[in-house]
Amino acid sequence: MAETVAPKSQVLHLVFGGELKDLDGVAFKNPDALDMIGIFPDYEAAYNAWKDVSHRNLDDALRRYFIVDLQSLIDPSK
DSSP: OOOOOOOOOOOOOEHHHHBBSSSOOOOOOOGGGGGGEEEESSSHHHHHHHHHHHTTTOOOOOEEHHHHEEEHHHHHTT
């Protein structure tokens, strides 16, 4: 008998970033110019996208990217 595998629960994550005002904070220099990488169906996919874009911008110390768990904003009880 075949074993059924439960589908992975969907936990959306946003990856975005931009140039910070300074190295000590997380305030963006120009919030209108944020780089929206995308919304991903799970943390692993978001992490891979974050890692890729972060490595491509390694030489720019003020450019930072973040992963945001959107599910906690959609449903704060989780």
